[in-house]
Ligand SMILES: [Zn+2]
């Protein structure tokens with residue numbers, strides 16, 4: 001029986017844009033992995049992960065709330081939350097597991113740096129050989145950037161479920177902003193942009209008219 005766990009990861013996309021995956025947020029930062037992966041020791045590949053005398057292997061928390069708590073640390077702010085099934089050899093720790101094989105079963109996109117739930121991924125501006133790291137962004141912050149939708153990321157990753165984080169959605173819905181729907185703001189700003197474009201057009205017509213007079 002696989003054991004369920006929760007962990008943080010950074011979403012990544014391959015250099016040619018045809019594959020999506022993840023990297024670890026600390027030790028496993030230098031290696032990208034897909035939906036199902038076997039742990040590899042970063043120090044010494046001659047032993048099986050996880051070894052008790054080595055820090056290698058995949059890590060996960062038993063509880064979603066512990067993973068969420070870690071995501072608040074500024075170092076891990078732009079990570080996503082993975083739900084995983086841990087298999088193979090494992091070492092049980094107080095709050096989680098260190099193990100050899102995992103399958104990612106669900107991804108929560110986390111929150112944008114501005115506070116709204118992330119709805120898309122943009123290029124984070126860094127990465128590792130062959131992989132670009134992605135930044136979770138809300139629709140408003142993503143508006144002026146080329147992005148990968150959550151659906152497209154899910155497809156490139158091999159069909160895992162990728163959704164907005166329900167807690168980030170709830171937090172945004174309870175915010176003091178008059179429009180309670182998290183989707184209203186990007187929608188409104190798009191409409192405002194359209195309105196401005198029309199106003200500009202109107203203005204130039206008016207200018208032309210007054211110029212003629
Ligand atoms: Zn090791």
Ligand SMILES: [Zn+2]
Nearest residue numbers: 112114138141
């Ligand atoms: Zn944002």
